[in-house]
Amino acid sequence: MLCLFLKYLFFAIAHVGFAKMASNRTSSGLVAAGLYTTVSGFVPNKAPTYSKMAPSISMVEVTEHVGISRSHWVPKASRPVCKARSCRLTFSLINTPRNCYRCGEVFCRQCLKQSRRLNLFANYDPQGKFYKVCKLCFDSEQQGTGATRSMMKEFRQLRSAFRNLDPKIHSENYLAIAEQRIKEGFISELNSTPSLVRLVQSLTITLVKGAWKKPVRANENQAACKICKQKFEMLFKSRHHCSICGDVVCDSCSNRDLIVYVADSNRSGESFRLSEAIVNIIKVSGGPAKEPEIHQYLRICKSCYEVKKNSQLQRERDIILKVQQMEVTAFWDKLSSFHDTLLTNQRQIASSLEKYEVLVKSLEDGSHRTDRGNNVQTLSKAQIDLSDLFVSYLTKTNKFKALKPVSSNTQKLASNIQMSAVKFYSENRALYKELRTSLEEYLPHSIMETIQSQVNKNALICVHLLVKQLALEVISFDNTACGKQAGEIAQHLVDAEQVITDELQAVLHKLEGDDMSWEEHERDANLMIRELLREQRLISVTPYQRSQPEFLLNLVVERSCEVLDKISLQLKAKVTQSSYTQVKDSIQQVKESILELVCRNASE
Template identity: 50%
Template sequence: MYNDWVSATPLTYGAEATRSITAQPVEYVGITKKHWVQKSSRSVCKTRSCRSKFSLINAPKNCYKCGEVFCKLCLCQSRKLNVLARYDPQGRFYKVCVQCFDSEGQCMGSTRGLMGLFRASRSAACKIGGGSTRPEWMAAEERVLTGFLNEINSTPNLVRRVQSLTVNLVKGVWRKPVQAQEGGKCCSGCSKQFEVIFRMRHQCTLCGTAVCDRCSNRDLIVYIPDEVSCRIDGLYSHAKLSLLYIQGSPGKEPKIHEYLRICGDCHKAKGARQVKDIVDSKKGQDHAAFWDCLLPFHREMLHDQRMIESSLEKYEISVRSLEDGSDKNKFGSSVQVLSKSQIDLSDLFYNYCKHVSRVKSFKPITGKTEILVRAIQLASAQFYNENNLRFIELKNILEEYLPVNVIETVQTQVNKNALLCVHLLIKQLGLEILSIADGHGLSRALQIAQFLADAEEVIGEELKVVLLKLEEGITWEDHMKDVNVMLRQSLLEHQLITLTDHQLSNQDYLMNELIERSCVLLEQITLQLMVKTTDNSFRLVKERVVKVKSQILELVCV
C-alpha cells in the first residue's frame, strides 16, 4: 500500500516546488467587528472627561476591544488582540480606549502613544505663560502695574471703598491685554465650549487667552505694599504683582489690592519666576555676606602675620646677640628678653591658628570663591609651617649658648603662662554651666560640670609642680586668690556662654547648645597647649582635656 501511495504522489523539486508553494497565498483573517457600535449613533466622544463633538476634522473611531466610539486623541493606546478581540500576547496591535488599555496587566503586548501629550505641551509652551521671552512677560507685568497705579492714583478714596464692596462691572483697559481673544467659543485649556453659568468665559490678565473657571483662578494679586506709607506728591509710585500661596507672596492681605484672573500656563510660569527671583535675591545676599565675612578675616590674618614676622625678627636678634657674649641690653638681661619673646611668639602662633580655623565656617557660593578659600587655607598653612620651623631652629640655637637650667627656666615660664590660662578657662566654663544647670533644672548639664571639675583638679596638680619649679615665692593659696579675682571680673565682663531667651526655653536645645560651646572651648584649649608647650610636657593634662571632650559628646540629645 505504501508503494501505491508513493507512485500516486508525484514529487517536485527546485523551481517547480517553489512555484507550487508561493502560488497558494495565505488568507489573513481580520479582527471581528461584530461588537462595534455604529458611529452614527454617537455624536460625542465616549470618554467622560473629553465629550468632544465629532466633525470632519475630529472623526469618530471605534475601540477594537469594546467597540465604543471615541475621538482620535482618546484612542492613542494599543494592545495586542486576537481575532476575537481578546487580549493575546501573540496577537497584533490594535487601537483601544483608556479603559480597555488599563483593564488588565500591561506587562506584555501593550503600547501607549505619547504624541498627543507632546503636542499639547508644546502648544501650551507657545503661549505667553510658558514659552514667552523676557521682554513679553515683562511688558505684560509692566502694563498691569502701571494701569493699577494710574487707577489707584486717579480714584478718590471714598469711591475706591465703595467699589471694594460692589462688583466692578467696568474693567479697565490695563486688565485686558492687546492680544486678548475676543471671539473664542472654547476654553484654551480644556477645549470645552463656554456656558452661561457652569463654564463662564474669562480672560487671562497676562496672556489674554479665553479660559473657563476650572482652567483659571484669581490667585494673581496686584497691590500697594503696606510698608509704603509715604507718597510722592500725594501719589503712590510703587506696586507689586505676585501669586498667592507661593514663596514671595504677601504674608497678609494688603490694604490696597486687587485680585486678577490668570490661566494655568501663566500661573506655572509666573510661580517659577517668582520663586527664582527669591532664590536669586537670597544668593545675592549670601554672596554679599560671604565677602563681608571674608574681607575682615583676610585683614586680620595679614595683621597676625605681620605681628609674627616682627616678633620673630626681635627674637632672632636676641638669640644672635648671645654670640657676642653680651648678657645685658636696654631691656634687661638676655634671659628675660628671650623668655618674654618666646612667650609672646607662642601666644601669637596660638592666636593665628585659632584665627585661621575660622576658614572652615566659610561656605563658598561659587566655584571661584571655593578656589579662593582653598588658596587662603594653603597660604596660611604654608606661612605657619615656615615660621614655626624658623622658631624651632632659633630655640635649638638658643640651647647651644644657654645653660640647661636657664633653658628649663624659660620653658617653665612659658608653660606656666599657658597652664594658668587653661586653668582659668576650665574653671570659668564649669562655673557657668553649673549656674545654668541649677537655674533651669538640667541634671544632665551637671555631668558636664563634673567632667570639667575633674579636669580642673588634674590641671591644678600640674600647676602646683610648675610653681614650685619657678621658686618665685607664689604659693598655691596666693594663686587661687588671684584666680578668684580674675573669675569675678571675667564673669561680669566676658562670659564664655551667652544664651537668648528662646534658647533657654527648650531644655533639649539648651543641652545641645551647652555641649557645642563646651567642645569648641576644649578644642581651643587643646590648640593652646599644643602651640605653647612642648610635646613631652603636660601629657596628662592634654589627655584629660581630650577625654573630657569625648565624655561631653556622649551626652548629645538625639
Template identity: 25%
Template sequence: MNNTHVEVGIAPQTPESQTVNMENVTCPICFKSFSNLVLLNTHLDNDHGFNDSIDDSSPTVSKQQATSQEKKRNIANTKSKNIKVLAKVNKIKTGHWKAYTSGSKCHDCGHILKSKSEARNCRKCGNLFSKWHCRNVIRLNLKADYDPENGKWYNCCQGCYIMRPGYNDFGSRVDLTETFCKIRYSKSDDRELRRLQLENRLVVLINGIIILYNKYHDSILGPVKLDYNITTLERSTVPWRDDSTVSNCNICHTKFTFLLRKHHCRLCGSIVCDKIETCCSNELLIRFLQAVTSDLNYTQSVPEDPEFDKGIRICSNCLDMIYVPRKFKKDISALPTAIISKYYSLQNLSVVINQVLPKFEDLLSKIEITRELNNVPDITDVRELGKHREKLLRAFKAYNILTKQVVTTRTTNISEKRIQESIKIISSDFINEKILPMKNLPTILNSGSSSNESSTNNSFMDTGTPEVKKLSDLMSDLTIKEIKEYREELMVFKEQSFMLQSMIKDSKKQRHFDEVQVLSNNLKDIKKRVDDIQNKLGEQGFD
C-alpha cells in the first residue's frame, strides 16, 4: 500500500497540457471533491494514510484546522469588540468635568496650568487641578459617587478626599463598645463566682481547723493527730495538683530546686513557691484571716488560747481576689489622709474663685467704661466690687497657704507622693491662670491714678467705701511652720529693741556717750531685721 502510486485522471504534463485547469479535482478513493490539488493531497495523507510515501516539506493545512483557526479569529474579533463596548459603558461619567482652556488655574493653589498635560480633573467634583493637588485616591462608582465597597480607585482632590463620609485622620473607626461590655461583664461574673468559691473554701477550712484544734489540743497525741487531720481537711476541700507534673512556680514561673520547695495553695490547689522577693504564697494566721473577713458566715470563733498559731497557706492570686475588694471598701469608708483632705479644701476654694471671679470682672469692666466716659460710677457697683474683690483675695490667700501645706506635707507611700506631685502641678496652673493676673488689675477702690480723675473719684470715695488691700499684702509664700518661727524671732527682736532703748536712755542720763553710740548702732540693726521679718510676714505679722 505504501508503494502504490495513485493515478488521478490527469494526463502527463506536456507543453500543451500545462494550461489545463487544476480546480475541482476528485478523490479516486472516496470520490470527494476538492477545489485544488493541495487540499486533495492533504486529504489523501490524513484520511487515507498516503503520507508515508510522500515526502512533502511544504506546510499543509487541513480544512478542519483552517475552519478552527477561522473560528478562533472570529471569536477574538468579537471579544475585542465587546471589550471596547464594555470599556465605553463602564467608564466613569465625565459630564461634570470642567474643560481645559488657556489660562485655566488650579482650583486649589491658583497656579496657572500652562498645558493640558499639567491639568487633571478631579473624578469626584470635576474641577481642574494640578497633578500635585489631585493625587489622592478614593473609591467611586460610575456616577462619580463615593462607594467604598463596590467602587474603583480614582484620583481626586484633597477636598473630596477629606469630605468623604467616614473620613478620619486616624483611620477607620469601629465601635466595639457593646462587644467589650459583654466580654467585660462575662469576665466580671466569672470573677465574682470564683471569689465566692474561694470564700466558701476559706470558711470551711477555718471552721474545720478550729473544730479540730478544740478536739485535740488537750490530748497527749493531739499535735500529731491535729496536723494529720488538718492536712486531710485541706486535701478534701480542694484537689491538689500533682507535684510530679509541675517544675515551675504557677505565679513567678521560677524553677523549683532543692532549696526552693513546692507549696500548695489551700484555696485553689495550685503549686507555688515561697520566695520572699515575689511573695507568691504566704502562711497567714487564722486569727488574722478571720478578723479581716469578719463579714463571712463563720460558725466557729478563734480560740482565746495564745498558743493557737495555726495558719493557712494562700497564694497571692487568691489573696488578691479575696482581700483587695475588702481593702478597697475599707479605704473608701476611712477618713481621708492629710493630703487628700487638703486637696478637697483646694477644690472648694477653686469653686468659690470660679464663681466670684466672673462677677468681679463684669463689675470691673462696667466701672472702667464709666470712668472712661468721665462719668461717676454707681456707688452700689463700687461697693459690690469691693466686696467681691475682698472675697477673692481672701480665697486666693487661703488657696496659696493650702498649696504650700500640701507641698510640704510628708508622704507615707508612693501613691501619696504621686498625688502630691499632681496637686502641685494643678495648683500651679490654677495660680498662673487665676491669681497672677489679679496682680495686674487696676486698684480702682484705693485712689485715683491721675489728677484729672481725683476730683471725680472723691465724690464717691468719701462715702464710706471700704478700702481693699492689695493682693501682694494678703498673699504669703510662707508655710505655717515658717510663720511661727518668724513670729517667735520677731518677738525676740522687739524685746531686744525695747531693752536697747532703755539702755540708751540710761547711758544718756549717766553721760556715757561712747556706749550710746554703740547701742544706737545695735538698735538700728535690730530695727532693720524687724522690718525685714515684718515684710516677710505681711498680714501674718503683728505690730
C-alpha cells in the first residue's frame, strides 16, 4: 500500500509540474528566438521580425540534441528562394540553402557570412560559441562583454617579481654584457692553457668548467625549469644553466648551439687578445658554418637563443646593407669620374675637330697659303692628334662598359651615358672621315700619301714605345711569386717588340727626307721609357700585392690585355688597313697567348 501511495503521489506532482510549464509557455508567448536559459542570467531578447515567427523551444527539446537547438528551423524545402529581400536567389545544386542558427530562416551562402555567439537555446550569449547568422540577426543586438574578473592580484605579483630582478641582466644591453663576460673568460682560459695541451684543444676546453660560463646571479636552488616549469629529475630531466641569463633550464628548453671561438684567420700567435674572441650561434647567418680549430660550445636557453639569433641576423643584415651602400657609393664615384673624363675628351675632340675643319676649309678656298712642307706637317699633326683623341675616347668608353650597376636605376643611367658616348663618337668620327675625303679630293695624291706616311710612322713609334715599356715592366715581376707566368708573358712581348722594331727600322730608312735615324730614335725611346717607368707605369703594384701570386698574375694579365687592346685601336684608327700587317698579327698573337696561359693555369 505504501508503494502504491508513493507511485500515485509521484504521478500527481509530475502532472502538476508539466501543466504549470505548459501554462507559462502559453501565457508568455515565448518563441525560440527569445527563450534564455536561467544559467546565463540575461534578459530575453526578441528575434528579428519575419512573416512567420520561429516556433518556441522547450527545455526538453534542447536537451534532446547535442549542440545548439534546431527545432525552430524552417524546412529548406519550403523556401525555394533566399529569404533576404535584397537577394532572392533561387536555390540549386550549386547554390544550396542554409538555415540561420538564430531565427531559423533559410538563406543562401552569401547571406550567411556573419557569426554571433549563441547558447544552446539559439539566444545571444557572450559565453556561447560562434554560429552563422543572417544580417538581421547579426545587427539586432550588440554583443556583450561576457564574464570578467580582476587580474590586479596577478599584476601586482608580476610587478613585484620584476622589481626584484637584477637590472643589469634584464636591461636592453644584457646580451652585450654576457658576451663580454664570456669573451674575457674564454681568452683568459686560453692564455693560461699550455701550448702542448692546446694540441687537443677541443677535449681540453670541453672538460674545463670555468666560472665565466654562467652569470653571478645564476639561481642554484631552482627546483623546476624556468621555461616549461617541470621539476628536475636525477636521470630523465637534468638541470643546466644558461650562459647568457643564468636561468636554470632543462635539456628540451635549451641547446648547445652557442659557440665562443677564435677565427682561424684571426690568430696572431701563441697568445690571444680579447678582440679575437667571437660569440655567435653556429650554422646561422653571421656565424661559422663549422667549428674553428679553437672553440667551445656553451649552453643557451630558448629565450636567449631567439634574442641572440635575431641580434646576429640583424647584425649580418646591417653589414650587408653597409656593403651595398659602399658599393653604391663606389659605383657613383666611378660613374662620376668616367663621366667627367668623357666630357673632357669630348671637349678636346670638338675643339681639335673644329680646328681641323677650319684648316681643311682654308686649304680648299686657298686662304691658307704656305709651302708644301708646312702643309704636310700641319695636316699630319692635326690627324695624329685627332686619331689619338678618338682612340683615347673609345678606350675609356670600353672601360665604362665594365662598370657593374648595383640597381635598376643605376643601370638605366649607365646605359644612357654609354649610348650618349657612342652617339658622340659615331657622329664626330663620321665628320672626321668626311673632312679627310674632301681633303683627298682637293690635295694631290702625293701629298696625301706623304701625310699618311707621317701618320703611320708616328703610330708605329707609339706602338713600339708601349710594347717595350710593357715588356720591361712584366720582366720586373720575374722574381715575384708569379715569376714563371710573368716570364712567359714577357717572352711573348719581347717577340712582338722585335717584329715592331724590324718594321720601324724599315719605315725610317724608307722615308725620304726624314732626318731621324734609327740610332737617334732608339736613344730618344730609351730616355722616354726610363722617364715613363719612373713617373707613369702601366702596371702599378704595392709591396703587399707583390706577395700575392694570384692577385699579381691577374693584374699583369688584365693590364697587358688593356694595353694590347689600346694598341690595336691605335693601329686601326691611324694606319691604313694594308699597312703593318705583321705588327697587327703579332699583337693579336701575344694577346691570344696570354689568354691561353691564363686558361692553362686555371685548369691546373
